[in-house]
Amino acid sequence: MIRTASNYSREGHMLESRMVELVKNHLEISISTDISDFDNVDCHIYSESTADGYDIHVCTNNPRQPSICEDVYYYEHDLTSAFRDQIRWGDRTFYICDSLYEDCYFEDTLLEAFAEYVEDIIENDELDITLEEINYLKKEYELEDEEADSPEVV
Numbered sequence: 451m452i453r454t455a456s457n458y459s460r461e462g463h464m465l466e467s468r469m470v471e472l473v474k475n476h477l478e479i480s481i482s483t484d485i486s487d488f489d490n491v492d493c494h495i496y497s498e499s500t501a502d503g504y505d506i507h508v509c510t511n512n513p514r515q516p517s518i519c520e521d522v523y524y525y526e527h528d529l530t531s532a533f534r535d536q537i538r539w540g541d542r543t544f545y546i547c548d549s550l551y552e553d554c555y556f557e558d559t560l561l562e563a564f565a566e567y568v569e570d571i572i573e574n575d576e577l578d579i580t581l582e583e584i585n586y587l588k589k590e591y592e593l594e595d596e597e598a599d600s601p602e603v604v
Contacts, residue, residue, distance in 0.1 A: 464586055470557055473564040476571045477537060483548035492541035495529055530559040569593060
């Protein structure tokens with residue numbers, strides 16, 4: 451990734467878009483809102499309409515035969531919990547309908563995951579994270595250096 455000034459706000463705080471990028475890279479997940487990716491992902495999150503005009507929401511690994519009992523939700527706000535479950539169960543690629551992505555605040559869910567995994571993100575040597583970002587996160591999340599806390603061995 452190319453580093454640009456847009457990854458940081460003027461006050462030196464990390465932008466939410468950067469936090470989302472880091473947590474997605476740490477969890478090794480990718481999210482597409484492009485319908486052309488629908489058949490090429492592990493998990494599909496989308497809306498459908500019932501015969502009598504009700505909106506229902508689906509989070510499934512099998513869009514050709516979703517389980518009505520396990521994959522279909524009446525309330526769209528339940529989809530973010532289902533999304534987190536799918537990550538825990540090993541799904542890494544997601545199609546999320548663009549209107550649901552915005553309406554259900556999936557980025558907020560990713561920011562919550564960032565806060566949950568911030569220590570692991572800082573320690574992940576494979577992430578493209580700068581020393582400035584690490585220091586900011588340690589200060590923001592009140593994380594202490596292990597070296598600073600350990601007694602000196604003589």
